[in-house]
Amino acid sequence: MDGASVVGEGPGWTWWRTPSGVWVEVADDLACVLPPEAAAGVVSIAWPRGRWRFTFRGDPVPYEAPMAVRADPSLTCAMTVLAAAKQAKVHGDADVRATFGELASREPADGLTAGETTGVLDVRAPTEPERDSLVDVVVAQARARATRDRTRVEVDRDEIHGPLVLDALAVRTLTDEVGAVEIGSPGADRAARAVRRGERAVTLVVRERDERLIRAALAALS
Numbered sequence: 001m002d003g004a005s006v007v008g009e010g011p012g013w014t015w016w017r018t019p020s021g022v023w024v025e026v027a028d029d030l031a032c033v034l035p036p037e038a039a040a041g042v043v044s045i046a047w048p049r050g051r052w053r054f055t056f057r058g059d060p061v062p063y064e065a066p067m068a069v070r071a072d073p074s075l076t077c078a079m080t081v082l083a084a085a086k087q088a089k090v091h092g093d094a095d096v097r098a099t100f101g102e103l104a105s106r107e108p109a110d111g112l113t114a115g116e117t118t119g120v121l122d123v124r125a126p127t128e129p130e131r132d133s134l135v136d137v138v139v140a141q142a143r144a145r146a147t148r149d150r151t152r153v154e155v156d157r158d159e160i161h162g163p164l165v166l167d168a169l170a171v172r173t174l175t176d177e178v179g180a181v182e183i184g185s186p187g188a189d190r191a192a193r194a195v196r197r198g199e200r201a202v203t204l205v206v207r208e209r210d211e212r213l214i215r216a217a218l219a220a221l222s
Contacts, residue, residue, distance in 0.1 A: 004218040008190075015190050018222045022170055023201035025191045026214055031097075033185050034207055040217075041183040042174040043166055043203040046192040048128045050160035052121045052135060054080060054142065058151040060112040070113060071150040074105055077117040080142040080153075084121055087134050096125040096134050097186045120158070124186035128162055164192045170202035170221055177220035178213055180204060 004024070008015040012028040034041050056073035081100040088098035099122045105114040121138060125131035139155050146153040166188065174180045185205065194201035204217050 003222050013190070016218060018218060020222055021200060022167065022221045023191060023194045023199060024170075024218060024221060025188060025201070025203040026217075027187055027203055027205050028209070029205050029207055031185055031187045031205075033183050033187075034205060035181060035183075038181045039207050039210065040174075040178060040180040040213055041185075041205040042171050042180040043185045043188045043191065043205060044168070044171045044182045045184045046164040046166065046188040046195075046203075047124045047126055047184060047186045048131050048162045049122070049124045049186070049192070050131055050135065051158040052123075052139070053156045053158050054119050054121060055154045055156075056080075056117045056142075056146065056151055057153075058113070058115060058149070060108050060115045063111055063113065065113075072113050073117040073149075073151045074114045076142065076146050076149045076151045076153060077103065077105075077119055079145045079149075080138065081119065083141040083145075084138045087137050091125075091130065091134050094125065094130050095186075096123065096130050098123045098134055098138075126184070161192070161196065164188075164195050166191055166195055166202050167200040170200065173220050174202065174204060174217055178217050180217070 003019040004016045007017050012030050014026045016024040056076045058071040058073035084098050084100050100119050102120040105117040107114050123131050142153050188203035191201040191203040
């Protein structure tokens with residue numbers, strides 16, 4: 001489209017590079033941030049985000065061992081995932097988003113329970129205090145659950161940032177040229193990473209995949 005090229009794509013997003021060097025993320029409105037009357041929005045600020053890596057450790061035992069003698073990290077992990085889901089609902093009015101992903105378990109041999117289970121808690125919120133408040137609750141509940149399960153949990157911070165301002169010139173261009181409304185978003189992951197690398201990037205959020213609108217946006221930034 002007008003010299004722009006697709007660099008990557010996935011469910012609900014396409015990652016473009018324009019001839020002028022601007023990275024453009026075109027994303028479906030999966031985060032539900034578009035105003036009802038808007039067909040498209042341009043993200044001026046990516047919300048504060050953070051990833052916390054949880055490592056749960058226990059003692060593998062044969063499958064036939066009763067629950068009373070187990071120290072199963074998978075159980076602690078499962079309860080922590082449920083705790084995160086509950087806190088996301090509790091903080092829903094504040095628009096905080098929380099997701100557990102990248103779950104994996106390691107068993108030393110067939111027929112033995114896990115010795116280690118890992119997962120990543122991803123949290124996005126309009127402000128850093130709102131984000132960190134949810135994380136503090138989940139971490140506290142994970143540690144309390146580990147004590148009850150006779151397991152151990154470690155939590156490491158990974159890829160945490162405050163609000164990120166996307167390319168201001170690109171934002172103004174898309175509001176002027178294609179009528180996109182300026183918005184904040186818990187998404188814009190690819191554009192946010194590019195901005196953190198010091199590159200020009202912007203995210204266009206669309207209600208529907210309108211090729212004419214996307215073409216016009218890319219042309220305006222080329």
